[in-house]
Amino acid sequence: MRLRDEMPPPFEGPREPPASNPWVKGAAIVSASVCLVGFLVFWASDKFGNSKPVEPQGKPVVPEQVQPPPPPPPDLHNPVRPAPSAFPPDSNLPRGKEIYASGPIDLTTFNPTNDIIRFDDSRVWFDSDNRHRPNDADDHLIHRSLEVPLKRLVNLLAKKRGTLKIQDAYRAADKNKIHLAVSLHCEGRAVDLTCDQISLSDLAKLAWQSGFDFVLYEKPVKSGLHLHCSVKRSPDEPLPPRPPQNGSVAAEKGAEKN
Numbered sequence: 484m485r486l487r488d489e490m491p492p493p494f495e496g497p498r499e500p501p502a503s504n505p506w507v508k509g510a511a512i513v514s515a516s517v518c519l520v521g522f523l524v525f526w527a528s529d530k531f532g533n534s535k536p537v538e539p540q541g542k543p544v545v546p547e548q549v550q551p552p553p554p555p556p557p558d559l560h561n562p563v564r565p566a567p568s569a570f571p572p573d574s575n576l577p578r579g580k581e582i583y584a585s586g587p588i589d590l591t592t593f594n595p596t597n598d599i600i601r602f603d604d605s606r607v608w609f610d611s612d613n614r615h616r617p618n619d620a621d622d623h624l625i626h627r628s629l630e631v632p633l634k635r636l637v638n639l640l641a642k643k644r645g646t647l648k649i650q651d652a653y654r655a656a657d658k659n660k661i662h663l664a665v666s667l668h669c670e671g672r673a674v675d676l677t678c679d680q681i682s683l684s685d686l687a688k689l690a691w692q693s694g695f696d697f698v699l700y701e702k703p704v705k706s707g708l709h710l711h712c713s714v715k716r717s718p719d720e721p722l723p724p725r726p727p728q729n730g731s732v733a734a735e736k737g738a739e740k741n
């Protein structure tokens with residue numbers, strides 16, 4: 484029983500709370516510091532990093548489309564087709580009726596404000612500038628689709644020292660008294676041409692080479708010989724289907740009076 488008396492009494496005083504332990508305090512400070520540093524690193528990377536821009540909701544991201552380059556300007560000084568071997572009076576190219584080459588007139592979609600332009604060239608002789616007759620139409624007015632082949636013809640003719648004469652151009656339907664009601668003159672898509680320096684046959688070849696969709700060496704009963712040249716409303720304008728050709732000479736001479 485002596486042994487019990489020699490043992491130290493069990494400790495029963497107040498224990499310090501764990502937090503007051505220096506080791507625990509140190510661990511808590513280290514943990515807080517690590518969390519703070521982690522938060523700062525995350526905040527900095529979010530603010531200054533290479534984050535992608537956020538698109539506003541509801542607006543899908545549309546990739547920027549690359550516009551194709553504009554088409555090159557047309558060559559106005561060289562033929563677009565080889566010359567035909569012959570172009571006699573009362574014949575036309577291509578064969579068949581004009582409607583299958585230049586398309587029908589359509590006054591319901593024709594808009595003079597947008598479609599008619601003024602053509603000026605000091606090398607060209609205009610009938611309306613030289614013969615002042617009452618109620619004459621202005622022969623400078625043409626459909627915009629006629630401009631390129633007409634300019635090309637003026638340039639090709641100049642190489643032959645010829646002067647193009649525009650005898651007739653746009654005729655408004657309500658003032659048209661000399662052409663058929665379905666004539667492409669009423670849309671400005673046709674011009675009547677002559678030239679004093681070369682034959683009309685050679686002028687017709689040159690007109691065909693200039694890119695008109697339809698060239699007629701017209702031999703009217705009441706008026707003088709001239710060319711009637713016309714174009715489609717636009718290059719991609721659909722055309723009526725051509726009837727099967729029988730290959731006869733009559734098909735080539737299917738000239739209409741225009």
Ligand SMILES: [Zn+2]
Nearest residue numbers: 674675711741
């Ligand atoms: Zn005509």
